[in-house]
Structure formats: C-alpha cells, structure tokens
Amino acid sequence: MSRDTSCAWTVRPTPIGPLLLAATAAGLVSVVFHADARVTRRALVRLEAGLGLRPRRSAEDALLARAVRDLDAYFAGELRRFALPLDWSLVSGFTERVLRELAASVPFGSVVGYRELAERVGEPDAARAVGAAMGANPLPVIVPCHRVVAADGGIGGFGGGLETKRSLLALEGVLPAPLF
Incomplete structure (x- = not known):
C-alpha cells in the first residue's frame, strides 16, 4: 500500500456494542469491537503502526458511510452478504x-x-x-x-x-x- 494513502475512521453503535470502523482508499481495513474511548485510542495506535499512516476521524468518508449502512442493514436482518471492498494490508x-x-x-x-x-x-x-x-x-x-x-x-x-x-x-x- 502506498504511504500517502489516508485512513479514515468512525465509531458506530450497534446491537453488539460500539464498533470502530477504519478504511483506506483500498477498502475497509479494520473493525474493532467494544470501541469505547480506551479501546479506540489503542486501536488507532495499532492502525498507525500497521499502516504507516495516521488515521483521521471522518463521518463523511464514502466507504465508511457505506460500511455503516451495510452494518445497519445486517443487524436489522436485511443484509446477508457484505460486498464492501476490503483492504487486506494488516494480514498476510x-x-x-x-x-x-x-x-x-x-x-x-x-x-x-x-x-x-x-x-x-x-x-x-x-x-x-x-x-x-x-x-x-x-x-x-x-x-x-x-x-x-x-x-x-x-x-x-x-x-x-x-x-x-x-x-x-x-x-x-x-x-x-x-x-x-
């Protein structure tokens, strides 16, 4: 992944607790359970280390907005398959x-x-x-x-x-x- 790629994140309340969602230009890169303030801080540090870039909070990122809509539909029982682009940078x-x-x-x-x-x-x-x-x-x-x-x-x-x-x-x- 290019070092100049940005990483946007947001926290979304869900029936299983708050989820931190992070996305790069390539796709959704991270979902973190139980995203209270402490967990979110630690997750953002790990993301920065893993991606080599500083994540920025964004409620306006198009991919994050799509991920939020899809998760809402999943938890409402209306979505059975996610078709979001995924960024596999954090695994190999x-x-x-x-x-x-x-x-x-x-x-x-x-x-x-x-x-x-x-x-x-x-x-x-x-x-x-x-x-x-x-x-x-x-x-x-x-x-x-x-x-x-x-x-x-x-x-x-x-x-x-x-x-x-x-x-x-x-x-x-x-x-x-x-x-x-």
Missing part, C-alpha cells in the same frame, strides 16, 4: 489465505469447523493455526470469524467475547435468540 500469508477463504465460502447462517477451514486452504493439520488466524482477523463481522466453531459442537473462542459471538450466530439463525 496463512492468515490472509484463511480469512479470504472464510469470507468467500461460509455464507450467512452457516458455520464451519476450524479443521474443515484448514482443509479448505490445503493445510489439514492446521486447525489451531486457523484459530490463531481468527484471532488475528482485522475485519470481524465483515469477514465472519464468528461462523467458525469447534468440532465438538461448541462455539469456540472469539476475540469480541463469547456473548458477542452468540449474538451474531443468533442473528444469523444458527443459535436461538437469547431470552433476556
């Missing part, structure tokens, strides 16, 4: 291969096991590495790491917290909606 190698496969092949309302996803990228013994790739996903929700589950029927781990993962899976009809 195995992690990027796994995340691209996940985004391309695990649709709304379905799940995949860690081992099966490892097999799909040609690394059948790399289920644990797939778990690490999910933890390194800079674009959760958009690149749906919440759809990756444990082989024993459990929901596995999740960087946004298990309650967030349960909420996303319930929204997609994979799990029953919480009663309270």
Whole structure:
C-alpha cells in the first residue's frame, strides 16, 4: 500500500456494542469491537503502526458511510452478504489465505469447523493455526470469524467475547435468540 494513502475512521453503535470502523482508499481495513474511548485510542495506535499512516476521524468518508449502512442493514436482518471492498494490508500469508477463504465460502447462517477451514486452504493439520488466524482477523463481522466453531459442537473462542459471538450466530439463525 502506498504511504500517502489516508485512513479514515468512525465509531458506530450497534446491537453488539460500539464498533470502530477504519478504511483506506483500498477498502475497509479494520473493525474493532467494544470501541469505547480506551479501546479506540489503542486501536488507532495499532492502525498507525500497521499502516504507516495516521488515521483521521471522518463521518463523511464514502466507504465508511457505506460500511455503516451495510452494518445497519445486517443487524436489522436485511443484509446477508457484505460486498464492501476490503483492504487486506494488516494480514498476510496463512492468515490472509484463511480469512479470504472464510469470507468467500461460509455464507450467512452457516458455520464451519476450524479443521474443515484448514482443509479448505490445503493445510489439514492446521486447525489451531486457523484459530490463531481468527484471532488475528482485522475485519470481524465483515469477514465472519464468528461462523467458525469447534468440532465438538461448541462455539469456540472469539476475540469480541463469547456473548458477542452468540449474538451474531443468533442473528444469523444458527443459535436461538437469547431470552433476556
């Protein structure tokens, strides 16, 4: 990515808590859960280090506005597939291969096991590495790491917290909606 590319960001309230969204000219580059002031500050420092440029707050960036509209539609049950341009600058190698496969092949309302996803990228013994790739996903929700589950029927781990993962899976009809 060119060093002169800008990075815009905003925080959007959602049913799973505030999400920090960041975009470059290439596409959406980061989604961060639980974006209170402290988390946002830390995320912006990581973005600056990872991209080599200073993110600027913007409510007027066209790609961020589109991401906000798409997320609103997703949480309202009106959008099942994100078609936003993505900037993969913050990942590479195995992690990027796994995340691209996940985004391309695990649709709304379905799940995949860690081992099966490892097999799909040609690394059948790399289920644990797939778990690490999910933890390194800079674009959760958009690149749906919440759809990756444990082989024993459990929901596995999740960087946004298990309650967030349960909420996303319930929204997609994979799990029953919480009663309270």
